[in-house]
Amino acid sequence: MSSAVIVREASKSFQLRHDFTIRDALANRRKRQDPSNIVQALEDVSFHVDQGEGLALMGQNGSGKSTLLKLISGVMQPDSGTVHVRGTIAGLIDVGAGLHPELTCRENIYLNSAILGMTRAQTATNFDAIVSFAGLERFLDTQARFLSSGMFSRLGFSVAIHTEPDIFLVDEVLAVGDGQFKRKCRRALIAQRVKGMTLIIVAHEVDLLRRLCSNAVVLDQGRVVFQGPLADAEKVTGDDDDGN
Amino acid sequence: MTTLDTRTEIESDDLATGGKHRLHEPGGRGGLIEVVRHRTVLSMLARRDVRMRYRYSSLGFAWAYVKPTIQFLVYYFIIGVVLGLERRVENFAVYVFSGLCLLFFFNETIGNATRSIVKNRAIVKKIWLPRQVFPIAGVIVAASRFVPQFLILMIGATATGWYFTWTGLAAAVAGVGVVVVWGLALGLLLSAVNVYLREVQNFLELTGFLTHWLTPMIKPWTLVASRLVPDLGLAGVMLLTAYLWNPLTTAVELFHLAFWSPTVDYYFELSPYLWTRAYVFFGLGVVVLAGSQWLFKRLQVRFAEEL
Numbered sequence: 001m002s003s004a005v006i007v008r009e010a011s012k013s014f015q016l017r018h019d020f021t022i023r024d025a026l027a028n029r030r031k032r033q034d035p036s037n038i039v040q041a042l043e044d045v046s047f048h049v050d051q052g053e054g055l056a057l058m059g060q061n062g063s064g065k066s067t068l069l070k071l072i073s074g075v076m077q078p079d080s081g082t083v084h085v086r087g088t089i090a091g092l093i094d095v096g097a098g099l100h101p102e103l104t105c106r107e108n109i110y111l112n113s114a115i116l117g118m119t120r121a122q123t124a125t126n127f128d129a130i131v132s133f134a135g136l137e138r139f140l141d142t143q144a145r146f147l148s149s150g151m152f153s154r155l156g157f158s159v160a161i162h163t164e165p166d167i168f169l170v171d172e173v174l175a176v177g178d179g180q181f182k183r184k185c186r187r188a189l190i191a192q193r194v195k196g197m198t199l200i201i202v203a204h205e206v207d208l209l210r211r212l213c214s215n216a217v218v219l220d221q222g223r224v225v226f227q228g229p230l231a232d233a234e235k236v237t238g239d240d241d242d243g244n
Numbered sequence: 245m246t247t248l249d250t251r252t253e254i255e256s257d258d259l260a261t262g263g264k265h266r267l268h269e270p271g272g273r274g275g276l277i278e279v280v281r282h283r284t285v286l287s288m289l290a291r292r293d294v295r296m297r298y299r300y301s302s303l304g305f306a307w308a309y310v311k312p313t314i315q316f317l318v319y320y321f322i323i324g325v326v327l328g329l330e331r332r333v334e335n336f337a338v339y340v341f342s343g344l345c346l347l348f349f350f351n352e353t354i355g356n357a358t359r360s361i362v363k364n365r366a367i368v369k370k371i372w373l374p375r376q377v378f379p380i381a382g383v384i385v386a387a388s389r390f391v392p393q394f395l396i397l398m399i400g401a402t403a404t405g406w407y408f409t410w411t412g413l414a415a416a417v418a419g420v421g422v423v424v425v426w427g428l429a430l431g432l433l434l435s436a437v438n439v440y441l442r443e444v445q446n447f448l449e450l451t452g453f454l455t456h457w458l459t460p461m462i463k464p465w466t467l468v469a470s471r472l473v474p475d476l477g478l479a480g481v482m483l484l485t486a487y488l489w490n491p492l493t494t495a496v497e498l499f500h501l502a503f504w505s506p507t508v509d510y511y512f513e514l515s516p517y518l519w520t521r522a523y524v525f526f527g528l529g530v531v532v533l534a535g536s537q538w539l540f541k542r543l544q545v546r547f548a549e550e551l
Binding site: 017021070077114115117 | 266268269270271272282288292295296299366367369370371372373441442443545549550
């Protein structure tokens with residue numbers, strides 16, 4: 001089995017900046033070196049994900065999960081170490097990142113699909129499936145700002161899953177939406193997993209993770225503290241209730 | 245999840261497979277070629293921005309004409325009629341408007357491009373795209389506003405005796421070429437710098453004003469020369485040289501050559517060495533564009549964390 005994602009000794013730190021004007025930048029140039037202004041988000045993280053594997057990223061808030069997803073999607077680059085991926089990626093780092101509140105749902109579907117790398121013709125083919133999955137047939141010509149937050153994320157999720165990526169990155173997006181839609185998402189994710197899609201998911205609902213993932217990486221303050229089977233990871237994090 | 249020597253796998257994978265299913269670094273290298281590959285999203289973003297701009301105006305797309313029309317009327321009446329420049333420059337209306345619509349295109353390009361990355365931060369932070377699509381979409385939006393103004397220029401010029409010449413066509417193409425190359429070069433650079441220093445966009449308010457007065461858009465270069473050189477001597481010659489040898493003066497004069505000079509009997513107001521400057525500033529623009537793309541590529545690495 002070959003790898004879909006390989007992360008090797010990746011580190012990422014953020015510089016906290018307070019200077020957004022030229023004057024501040026000149027005044028602060030000495031403070032740059034001040035270590036209290038540097039946050040180490042990830043430190044020496046290494047793991048790999050096989051093709052078709054489901055991996056849960058676990059850890060408390062601020063442990064570096066989202067930063068790690070951003071490195072994998074290519075939005076950010078590591079300070080040191082390397083990240084390699086195989087195939088296409090759809091990052092659902094935030095549902096509806098590409099959705100524009102002023103555009104109609106129809107316009108948003110085409111725009112967001114294009115942002116995720118689809119051509120107009122591919123989107124046209126998938127259009128009906130996207131709409132019916134999101135359950136937004138009645139709102140096609142409504143501006144997205146009139147949708148409820150649940151509908152908004154349904155639209156975002158529906159577009160993303162229909163791009164049929166090789167690697168799907170999901171960051172706590174299933175926290176929104178009602179129970180029925182969550183089940184629908186779960187089924188769609190499982191269906192894509194069966195087809196061989198690699199999944200990396202950040203979620204706190206252990207029940208959901210159990211159905212989608214066999215393995216887990218647990219982060220704590222930017223370091224990998226556990227990697228292995230999901231069942232063992234639950235013992236490490238103590239999240240063996242239903243996560244809520 | 246076995247531990248493995250990833251270095252070995254990456255290296256053996258490079259030899260074993262090719263194409264789409266090869267291991268690669270996520271995101272891109274930041275080159276302009278990736279923009280061509282993402283042309284679907286480029287055209288969708290441009291279309292979105294055009295649509296958004298006029299969605300809440302009852303005048304719709306006609307709103308695009310209001311600003312240049314008012315500017316044109318003010319310049320024509322105040323400078324042309326009240327201050328009397330109309331008597332010195334034949335067909336003054338076409339003289340002003342040919343420069344005005346080209347500079348409007350330039351300023352729109354710079355303005356749209358500079359704000360583009362910050363404006364699209366929701367996407368830039370969350371989804372990887374070649375980041376140049378945002379400023380380039382801004383250039384396309386500017387072009388969409390330039391085209392109708394250009395048609396008005398054609399109507400005005402034709403009504404006052406304009407006729408087709410190959411030289412005129414070449415000058416028009418060269419004028420637009422210089423503006424696009426420099427607009428894109430500066431727009432790319434400023435869009436990236438604006439992520440780090442937001443006050444860059446404050447300077448945009450000045451560019452319209454400066455470009456109108458520091459080029460021969462309103463007054464011919466002969467008028468400037470007749471004041472600068474006798475009054476200031478050598479310093480005047482240097483100022484005049486700077487006034488003539490810059491990309492925007494060149495572009496404006498190329499448009500004068502293309503659309504104004506066929507409509508008048510005397511066009512000695514056109515500045516000398518125009519074609520030489522056209523070649524120089526187009527060539528130099530391409531070099532500056534390459535340089536600003538190089539800088540953009542380096543600055544964009546930290547876009548997601550700075551926004």
